[in-house]
Amino acid sequence: MQMTGAQIFVECLRQEKVDLFFGYPGGVLLGIYDELYNCDVKHILTRHEQGAVHAADGYARSTGRVGVCLATSGPGATNLVTGIATAYMDSVPMVVFTGQVPTSAIGNDAFQEVDIVGITRPIVKHSYLVKDVLDLARTIKEAFHIASTGRPGPVLVDIPKDVIHAKCDFVYPDTVNIAGYKPNTTGHPGQIKKVVDYVRDARRPLLYVGGGVKSADANEELRQLAHTLRIPVTETLMGLGSIDGYDDLAIGMLGMHGCYAANMAVSDCDLIICVGARFDDRVTGKLSEFAKGAKVIHFDIDPSSISKSVYAHHPVVGDIKIVLGQLLEELQKHDIEELKKGHEEWIRQVAEWKEQFPLSYQQDGDVIKPQFVLETLSKMIKGKNVFVTTEVGQHQMWAAQFIQFEHPRKFITSGGLGTMGYGFPAAIGAAFANPDAIVIDVAGDGSIQMNIQEMMIAVQHKRNVKILILNNGFLGMVRQWQQLFFDRRYSSTDIEMQPDFVKLGEAYGATGLRTNKIDEVEGILKKMLETPGPVIVDIVTAREENVMPMVPAGASVRDMILTD
Amino acid sequence: MRHTISIIVENQFGVLSRVTGLFSGRGYNIESLTVAPQDDKNFSRITIVTTGDDAVVEQITKQLHKLINTLKVTDLTNEDHVERELMLVKISCNSTATRSEILQIMDIFRGKTVDVGMKSITIEVTGAEEKVNAFLDMVRPFGIKEMVRTGKVAMLRGQKPGI
Numbered sequence: 001m002q003m004t005g006a007q008i009f010v011e012c013l014r015q016e017k018v019d020l021f022f023g024y025p026g027g028v029l030l031g032i033y034d035e036l037y038n039c040d041v042k043h044i045l046t047r048h049e050q051g052a053v054h055a056a057d058g059y060a061r062s063t064g065r066v067g068v069c070l071a072t073s074g075p076g077a078t079n080l081v082t083g084i085a086t087a088y089m090d091s092v093p094m095v096v097f098t099g100q101v102p103t104s105a106i107g108n109d110a111f112q113e114v115d116i117v118g119i120t121r122p123i124v125k126h127s128y129l130v131k132d133v134l135d136l137a138r139t140i141k142e143a144f145h146i147a148s149t150g151r152p153g154p155v156l157v158d159i160p161k162d163v164i165h166a167k168c169d170f171v172y173p174d175t176v177n178i179a180g181y182k183p184n185t186t187g188h189p190g191q192i193k194k195v196v197d198y199v200r201d202a203r204r205p206l207l208y209v210g211g212g213v214k215s216a217d218a219n220e221e222l223r224q225l226a227h228t229l230r231i232p233v234t235e236t237l238m239g240l241g242s243i244d245g246y247d248d249l250a251i252g253m254l255g256m257h258g259c260y261a262a263n264m265a266v267s268d269c270d271l272i273i274c275v276g277a278r279f280d281d282r283v284t285g286k287l288s289e290f291a292k293g294a295k296v297i298h299f300d301i302d303p304s305s306i307s308k309s310v311y312a313h314h315p316v317v318g319d320i321k322i323v324l325g326q327l328l329e330e331l332q333k334h335d336i337e338e339l340k341k342g343h344e345e346w347i348r349q350v351a352e353w354k355e356q357f358p359l360s361y362q363q364d365g366d367v368i369k370p371q372f373v374l375e376t377l378s379k380m381i382k383g384k385n386v387f388v389t390t391e392v393g394q395h396q397m398w399a400a401q402f403i404q405f406e407h408p409r410k411f412i413t414s415g416g417l418g419t420m421g422y423g424f425p426a427a428i429g430a431a432f433a434n435p436d437a438i439v440i441d442v443a444g445d446g447s448i449q450m451n452i453q454e455m456m457i458a459v460q461h462k463r464n465v466k467i468l469i470l471n472n473g474f475l476g477m478v479r480q481w482q483q484l485f486f487d488r489r490y491s492s493t494d495i496e497m498q499p500d501f502v503k504l505g506e507a508y509g510a511t512g513l514r515t516n517k518i519d520e521v522e523g524i525l526k527k528m529l530e531t532p533g534p535v536i537v538d539i540v541t542a543r544e545e546n547v548m549p550m551v552p553a554g555a556s557v558r559d560m561i562l563t564d
Numbered sequence: 565m566r567h568t569i570s571i572i573v574e575n576q577f578g579v580l581s582r583v584t585g586l587f588s589g590r591g592y593n594i595e596s597l598t599v600a601p602q603d604d605k606n607f608s609r610i611t612i613v614t615t616g617d618d619a620v621v622e623q624i625t626k627q628l629h630k631l632i633n634t635l636k637v638t639d640l641t642n643e644d645h646v647e648r649e650l651m652l653v654k655i656s657c658n659s660t661a662t663r664s665e666i667l668q669i670m671d672i673f674r675g676k677t678v679d680v681g682m683k684s685i686t687i688e689v690t691g692a693e694e695k696v697n698a699f700l701d702m703v704r705p706f707g708i709k710e711m712v713r714t715g716k717v718a719m720l721r722g723q724k725p726g727i
């Protein structure tokens with residue numbers, strides 16, 4: 001049957017079982033937008049393209065499915081760039097569609113023309129400019145395949161206006177065959193076997209877990225591995241929730257703002273089993289000092305992650321869920337007691353560190369400490385279907401430190417790029433994908449103003465999204481660095497003027513709440529959770545509280561500053 | 565250390581810029597680059613000469629491999645391989661005496677005359693990079709008016725498969 005490019009676009013989304021996507025129209029997209037009347041794929045009109053791409057990202061991270069967004073050519077497309085880079089850094093499966101000027105006009109500096117394929121080349125997993133309607137369906141099929149397999153990532157499909165209007169027969173291919181793209185999912189059996197030898201030789205092994213476990217939905221395999229061999233688990237920011245935060249083997253986050261026990265464990269272990277993490281510089285600190293005495297095993301789907309910064313003595317390439325499954329099977333052939341030798345002693349040592357130097361803060365006096373708010377929240381959401389997203393800054397680190405995540409995908413944060421303005425639209429995306437859940441965006445007073453306009457769609461669609469502002473009147477994280485490394489010269493970090501966030505929420509039709517009293521914190525959080533629909537909570541907190549502990553940039557993780 | 569990397573890619577637009585963008589985006593240097601289609605026009609072969617320590621080159625090859633349109637990436641440096649480069653060089657020569665001297669040198673290097681004018685002679689030389697360099701050193705004293713080099717092309721020797 002002959003279809004227009006617009007009809008093909010919509011039909012492909014249906015074939016890919018996309019139930020909803022986010023976008024913003026423009027001239028070249030009119031054909032597609034008109035076609036949306038004729039289908040059941042829901043389109044959510046955001047108020048900014050950055051909102052659309054982060055919402056698609058939040059949708060993807062909370063479900064594991066491919067997030068989809070659409071923007072028009074030129075400024076619409078460039079408004080996506082930050083969101084695409086955010087998704088790329090954190091390996092989020094996403095397909096981004098952009099409209100383009102007609103093929104005949106490409107290269108002429110036509111109205112609203114930008115080379116978006118060129119602009120985004122370094123921040124996509126792959127991209128396409130579709131020059132012929134005959135290629136459209138196959139390209140979309142490939143885009144979804146590439147985005148969701150191997151190491152996931154964003155794929156951009158740029159569709160010129162004439163392609164949207166041209167017609168051809170619709171054929172949706174059953175399979176994808178890209179000569180150069182055949183990700184390896186199963187681990188090499190010999191490599192799996194050898195892992196056991198490393199474990200046998202180790203007395204102080206440590207599992208160091210990143211976002212790859214969540215990407216592969218391998219948390220159950222990870223839990224089994226940790227418990228079978230009795231190995232403590234530390235997680236990166238992206239990995240939080242891979243193991244239940246309340247599990248006795250869970251140590252918590254490592255790295256720059258990681259906990260003492262985690263960083264000591266990394267420094268003292270004799271075997272690091274890295275699972276789906278990439279030795280980011282925020283994790284390793286000074287490279288030459290990182291895990292000096294340890295052998296390194298690295299499990300990853302992406303061969304280019306291996307030995308990129310830290311040398312891996314033993315790499316295992318494959319899908320984390322599959323390779324951990326293989327390893328668990330292999331373990332059954334061995335004497336587990338022998339493999340576990342010495343581990344309990346090591347676990348005791350880690351527990352001792354945890355006890356000696358827990359994450360701590362001083363809640364004295366009436367001024368609300370942000371950590372107190374998040375610790376209180378953590379207790380209140382335990383066992384509940386709650387997602388937490390964050391913006392970027394101190395509040396993000398405190399959320400990572402003080403909220404215990406029991407399940408993967410419940411903590412959604414911009415790790416690799418550190419994108420302020422990410423959390424709120426991502427929360428909306430997660431809320432659309434999980435209508436039964438409550439989604440809380442933990443925000444700073446600076447960050448929340450970067451995409452506050454999306455409040456409108458949260459209200460319009462009655463999403464259960466809550467914004468929890470920890471309001472210190474500062475661009476806090478930058479201020480902290482100025483305090484520690486620039487002699488308290490707070491250049492341009494004191495946000496002198498703030499809107500009235502309660503009224504701002506109300507102007508959009510949301511509920512607004514505020515407190516600056518310590519004994520009201522629990523009540524206001526309860527109210528936030530119980531009030532249906534979007535709620536904005538403005539909690540006035542201590543102005544100059546610091547995120548501790550901290551590994552100064554460039555220092556060894558052993559040299560943590562514990563308190564200020 | 566210098567490395568010669570051979571890459572087979574799908575012959576689609578944008579592939580070359582993805583490959584070179586990967587180098588520039590990561591601060592890797594490209595010393596020379598050649599690219600042309602294979603016998604099967606669906607594929608092209610790119611030969612890149614780059615410098616870096618082993619870790620850097622390992623990253624380069626892994627990253628190249630990660631590109632969706634690359635089929636095969638081979639670091640030829642430590643493999644048994646053949647390599648050639650082609651150079652055209654226009655040399656000053658105002659007298660018959662210099663001309664015959666230049667032609668003599670050319671003979672030794674098995675070059676070819678491709679153009680002769682009143683004040684210059686243009687010679688084609690192919691061979692391993694060192695040979696091309698050596699020829700250039702020999703004729704430099706006469707005065708080089710213009711030159712162009714292709715950069716290295718290379719492939720594995722013997723039975724090892726190309727793709």
Ligand SMILES: Cc1ncc(C[n+]2csc(CCOP(=O)(O)OP(=O)(O)O)c2C)c(N)n1
Nearest residue numbers: 393394395418420444445446447475476477
């Ligand atoms: C888009 C963007 N711009 C700038 C930065 C640099 N930056 C990192 S944290 C931060 C301050 C964030 O302040 P706020 O949102 O108020 O959170 P707080 O640290 O006070 O909790 C800034 C400016 C960034 N991460 N992202």
